[in-house]
Amino acid sequence: LAAINGRLFRASFLLEKQTFVKLICEDFAACLLLSWIQGYFKAKVSRLALEWRTSLTTKIHAKYFRGMAYYKVSNLNSSHAVGDTDGEGAEGEGHPEQLICEDVPKFCAGAANVTGEVVSAASDAIFYTMRLGSFTRSHKYSLAMVVYILGAGTVIRMLSPNFGKMYKKKQVLEGAYRDGHTRLKSNSESIAFLHSSVDLSDSKLGEENGNDKSKRIFEAGGILSRMSDMFQHNTFLLRKTWHFSMVQDFALKYLGATVAVVLIIGPFFEGHLRPVDNKKGRAQMLSLMRYHTGVVVSLFGALGLLASTPSKVSKLGAFLNRIVQLNESINKYQSKPVKSRSRRGSLRKEGKKALTGVGSEGQQGGLLESEGSSNVLDDQRRCRISFEGATVETPAGHVLIKDLFLSIEEGTNLLVTGPNGSGKSSLFRVLGGLWPLRKGKVSKPASIGKDGKAMEKESGLASDIFYVPQKPYVSVGTLVEQLIYPSNIETDTALLDDPDMLHGLLRMVDLEYLLTDASRYPAMEDKGASVDPVTLVMNWADILSLGEQQRLGMARLFYHKPRFAILDECTSGVTNDMEQKFCDIVESMGCTCITISHRPALVAFHDRVLHLDGEGGWTISDISNDDGDNDVAGGDKLGGRKGSKSKLLDRGDDSMKCFDGMVRRHHDAHSAAESSDQHL
Numbered sequence: 001l002a003a004i005n006g007r008l009f010r011a012s013f014l015l016e017k018q019t020f021v022k023l024i025c026e027d028f029a030a031c032l033l034l035s036w037i038q039g040y041f042k043a044k045v046s047r048l049a050l051e052w053r054t055s056l057t058t059k060i061h062a063k064y065f066r067g068m069a070y071y072k073v074s075n076l077n078s079s080h081a082v083g084d085t086d087g088e089g090a091e092g093e094g095h096p097e098q099l100i101c102e103d104v105p106k107f108c109a110g111a112a113n114v115t116g117e118v119v120s121a122a123s124d125a126i127f128y129t130m131r132l133g134s135f136t137r138s139h140k141y142s143l144a145m146v147v148y149i150l151g152a153g154t155v156i157r158m159l160s161p162n163f164g165k166m167y168k169k170k171q172v173l174e175g176a177y178r179d180g181h182t183r184l185k186s187n188s189e190s191i192a193f194l195h196s197s198v199d200l201s202d203s204k205l206g207e208e209n210g211n212d213k214s215k216r217i218f219e220a221g222g223i224l225s226r227m228s229d230m231f232q233h234n235t236f237l238l239r240k241t242w243h244f245s246m247v248q249d250f251a252l253k254y255l256g257a258t259v260a261v262v263l264i265i266g267p268f269f270e271g272h273l274r275p276v277d278n279k280k281g282r283a284q285m286l287s288l289m290r291y292h293t294g295v296v297v298s299l300f301g302a303l304g305l306l307a308s309t310p311s312k313v314s315k316l317g318a319f320l321n322r323i324v325q326l327n328e329s330i331n332k333y334q335s336k337p338v339k340s341r342s343r344r345g346s347l348r349k350e351g352k353k354a355l356t357g358v359g360s361e362g363q364q365g366g367l368l369e370s371e372g373s374s375n376v377l378d379d380q381r382r383c384r385i386s387f388e389g390a391t392v393e394t395p396a397g398h399v400l401i402k403d404l405f406l407s408i409e410e411g412t413n414l415l416v417t418g419p420n421g422s423g424k425s426s427l428f429r430v431l432g433g434l435w436p437l438r439k440g441k442v443s444k445p446a447s448i449g450k451d452g453k454a455m456e457k458e459s460g461l462a463s464d465i466f467y468v469p470q471k472p473y474v475s476v477g478t479l480v481e482q483l484i485y486p487s488n489i490e491t492d493t494a495l496l497d498d499p500d501m502l503h504g505l506l507r508m509v510d511l512e513y514l515l516t517d518a519s520r521y522p523a524m525e526d527k528g529a530s531v532d533p534v535t536l537v538m539n540w541a542d543i544l545s546l547g548e549q550q551r552l553g554m555a556r557l558f559y560h561k562p563r564f565a566i567l568d569e570c571t572s573g574v575t576n577d578m579e580q581k582f583c584d585i586v587e588s589m590g591c592t593c594i595t596i597s598h599r600p601a602l603v604a605f606h607d608r609v610l611h612l613d614g615e616g617g618w619t620i621s622d623i624s625n626d627d628g629d630n631d632v633a634g635g636d637k638l639g640g641r642k643g644s645k646s647k648l649l650d651r652g653d654d655s656m657k658c659f660d661g662m663v664r665r666h667h668d669a670h671s672a673a674e675s676s677d678q679h680l
Contacts, residue, residue: 001030002294010287014280041116049112053105056323060100063330070096071434072333073326076395095175099326103171107319114312117305124302132295135288136267141296145303148259152251153307159247160311161240168318170237173230180223191219252304260300264293383445383464383563384409385431385594390440392423392430400426402616404440410563413593413605415623418612424596427612428566432467445563466562470569472553474540479514479533482540483555495559496534508558508585509551510578547573554582558589567595576601 004027011020064070073096133139184191268274268285275285385408392401400423408414416424429435431442445464474482483505484492495502506512514520515533520543544552550573557565565586571579576599583605586593595602603609603623611619 001027001034002291002298004030005294006287006289006291009290010283013283013286041120045112045116048115049109052112053108056104056108057100060104060323060327060330063327064096064100067333068434069330069333073329076333076435095179096326096329098171098175098178099322103319103322107316107323110312110316110319114309114316117312118309121302121305124298125306128295128299128302132292132299135292135295141263141267142299144263145259145296145300148256149252149300149303149307152256153310156244156248156251156307157310160244160314162314163240163311164314164317164321166233166237166240166318167315168321170230170233171318171322173226173233177223177226177230180219180226184219184223187219248308252307256300256304260296264289264296267292384443385445385465385564386441386443387427388441388443390430390442391438392426392435393438394426395435399616400614401612401618404618406610406620408564408592408594410592411590412607414595414608414610415603415606416594416596416610416612417598419614422612422614424612425568428467428568428594431465431566464563465566466557466560466564467566468553468557468568468570470550470572471546472549472556472570474544474549474552476537476539478535478537479540482552483559485556487560502533505555505559509555509582511548511551511555545573550574551578557591558585561589562591564592564594567593567597569596569598571597571599 004023008020008023008027011023064073129139129142132142268289275281387404387406390401390404390406391399392404393399400421404427416427418424426435430437431444473485475485478489480495480502481489483495483502489496495505503512503515506514521536521538540552541549550570553570571582574582579599579601583593583602587605593606595606607623609619609621609623611621613619
């Protein structure tokens with residue numbers, strides 16, 4: 001193309017119209033070819049970025065969704081603080097969604113662009129160096145450009161700020177700002193009930209409301225503070241970029257252009273390129289100079305791109321560093337597969353069910369108790385959940401329960417009580433593998449595969465243990481998918497094959513109207529039509545109230561029919577009658593309940609009580625035993641299992657008195673309600 005443009009200059013200088021028109025057509029065809037080559041190359045670079053993103057994201061997801069790392073990375077990092085925006089530390093653990101959804105695409109796109117530029121610039125540099133040497137019959141001009149580029153690049157690198165660190169902090173601040181908005185959105189209703197609206201666009205807001213705390217929104221102040229920090233850092237980054245750009249543009253663009261002019265015109269003062277002093281000679285010089293200009297400018301641009309590559313790589317290093325931190329965090333919390341080992345001898349004669357356990361000091365270890373060589377377990381064999389010397393700590397290291405010895409046999413319902421923050425739910429986080437066990441051993445029923453053998457499970461609760469939280473998780477999907485969760489509709493088709501079973505399951509929890517009341521679903525145009533539970537996809541978190549979601553959670557429990565059920569305040573949003581109905585159904589299923597609740601009415605449905613005092617101590621009481629002979633206490637405050645029998649009896653009496661008081665308060669509340677009704 002440069003050669004064609006040079007001949008165009010010659011033809012125009014000599015007024016050769018036919019040659020000029022012919023060269024214009026050649027130039028048009030060359031431009032089309034060059035456009036196709038450039039477009040094809042850009043498409044390949046974009047394709048490369050997409051493939052790298054797909055590959056990197058797939059590898060991260062493979063680890064992120066294994067062993068509940070998605071939970072542990074966000075919740076088990078005790079060193080992470082929401083306000084940590086200094087660009088250091090564990091920000092990769094605090095916002096993994098930002099790293100996966102934003103940093104990975106930016107890094108892959110940037111890396112692909114840098115790769116494309118390096119390949120293109122290197123090819124151009126080699127090609128144009130050869131053309132320039134052939135044209136000038138010397139390599140001194142190419143060498144002069146290389147020396148200038150290297151010298152200018154060295155000066156630029158010496159004056160360059162640490163853009164990698166600054167871009168890293170920029171990503172952290174943007175993540176913190178977005179996290180503030182996410183928290184506001186998630187809790188917008190509660191915040192709106194407690195705060196009035198504030199016009200943040202009012203410039204006098206700080207003067208009028210600065211001393212009136214009742215008119216200030218804490219969340220708005222936090223978001224504005226994070227936005228201010230982000231803008232301040234971005235302003236600082238822009239200022240640094242501006243100052244550095246002036247140095248870079250002067251060295252590589254403007255001073256480089258002057259050097260390029262010298263390199264372009266210099267060869268024509270002497271040597272074989274010196275023009276002949278006539279019209280054709282001057283026309284030939286004009287043509288050669290245009291060609292020489294194109295070669296020099298292209299070579300200068302290629303060398304400049306190669307010289308600027310390190311600064312671009314340093315900016316990509318900010319994204320890469322955060323991605324590496326995320327990968328290290330996932331590897332740190334990645335659960336290792338639980339290895340089962342068979343214990344024979346005396347245990348073979350006891351015929352116990354297969355168990356898996358978590359070894360002492362948080363090391364994952366297996367415990368498989370089987371009869372003979374067969375691992376097939378029948379309904380007559382009893383299984384249990386046990387804690388042996390287990391110490392439960394928060395991720396920050398605060399001890400909640402110390403040296404717990406607890407065995408929950410199948411058929412023995414347990415009620416867990418204690419003040420807020422005493423570790424009631426945390427105990428089952430350890431059981432489910434969400435939190436590591438610092439000390440002791442935990443045993444639970446193993447998951448049984450289709451071949452009847454105990455499966456080596458990485459973490460989580462076994463298939464025989466079902467957890468029902470206070471706010472059940474509802475996904476975007478069909479009603480059937482909500483009922484069979486965590487199973488999927490591809491492998492679990494029982495409700496699809498038996499519509500009567502679906503109606504009966506919803507009838508048990510008083511949710512059968514979800515199949516007939518089309519007015520609840522805005523997506524349905526025909527409000528009189530029946531609801532198809534198989535095809536109607538909805539966001540059920542927006543459709544169902546908290547009480548309905550809790551009933552849906554109980555329906556899942558009734559559907560899966562596990563041996564053990566952990567009920568974590570899962571009936572706080574339903575009526576007492578509905579709660580009693582659920583207890584009767586669970587009891588008729590033969591499911592062993594481990595209940596966390598403050599409702600005294602549930603005491604009658606349980607056999608034992610585990611009371612946590614919030615200071616590491618614990619007490620186990622037999623509800624049916626009035627003399628307290630079977631009470632067990634533990635923890636530093638209670639003297640552990642070495643305490644005297646009188647202390648254990650006293651602790652058991654205190655626990656029973658506590659429940660007596662709960663029952664009396666419950667009775668007084670009913671009496672007060674009846675008196676109020678009579679008065680009305």
